[in-house]
Amino acid sequence: GNSVTQMEGPVTLSEEAFLTINCTYTATGYPSLFWYVQYPGEGLQLLLKATKADDKGSNKGFEATYRKETTSFHLEKGSVQVSDSAVYFCALSIRGTSYGKLTFGQGTILTVHP
Amino acid sequence: DAGVIQSPRHEVTEMGQEVTLRCKPISGHDYLFWYRQTMMRGLELLIYFNNNVPIDDSGMPEDRFSAKMPNASFSTLKIQPSEPRDSAVYFCASSYKQGEISNQPQHFGDGTRLSIL
Numbered sequence: 146g147n148s149v150t151q152m153e154g155p156v157t158l159s160e161e162a163f164l165t166i167n168c169t170y171t172a173t174g175y176p177s178l179f180w181y182v183q184y185p186g187e188g189l190q191l192l193l194k195a196t197k198a199d200d201k202g203s204n205k206g207f208e209a210t211y212r213k214e215t216t217s218f219h220l221e222k223g224s225v226q227v228s229d230s231a232v233y234f235c236a237l238s239i240r241g242t243s244y245g246k247l248t249f250g251q252g253t254i255l256t257v258h259p
Numbered sequence: 260d261a262g263v264i265q266s267p268r269h270e271v272t273e274m275g276q277e278v279t280l281r282c283k284p285i286s287g288h289d290y291l292f293w294y295r296q297t298m299m300r301g302l303e304l305l306i307y308f309n310n311n312v313p314i315d316d317s318g319m320p321e322d323r324f325s326a327k328m329p330n331a332s333f334s335t336l337k338i339q340p341s342e343p344r345d346s347a348v349y350f351c352a353s354s355y356k357q358g359e360i361s362n363q364p365q366h367f368g369d370g371t372r373l374s375i376l
Contacts (some may be wrong), residue, residue, distance in 0.1 A: 188367030
């Protein structure tokens, strides 16, 4: 089946530190990959996506590269801010499915201190 | 543009009562999803609709749960009777098919936090 595994959390960083949240996946077909972010009290928001191998998704200083050879889609940011504190979800969707079902990882809680 | 709108934002009720959660998807979106989020199980897909028709309800936990979509701009998720273990945050999301559906993100509402006492 399809699955997404994220690094264990929570992650606590100081402002301006470098962030990496690991994400690996297994897929029965060809996946599109997503990172969603959930701020406290809100729903999930799309942060970035990549739809084919070697694509790099980027948004708000966050980046992730679709690595087919290592089945990974790690999220990175060079300098985090307190406002980046949130829960981050890696997810995949398989091409050719009838509705684009999302398979989510368990989520990683990020806390950034001033 | 307005996003996905859910109501109520919070619901506290006693065990055995009927609970109805509401969702208004983004206009023009033809897919609608209901999720449940708990600490123990994370995000679970309960049911999804395409063009107002339920396509897959295999994630609905029990017969106590039911969902409807009477038109393109409204959906409900009903729990009757409710139980304490139903306490969770329930999200509605919508998307549309443009090209390859797997490339399209889902747009989530802010959720309904449900507490069953």
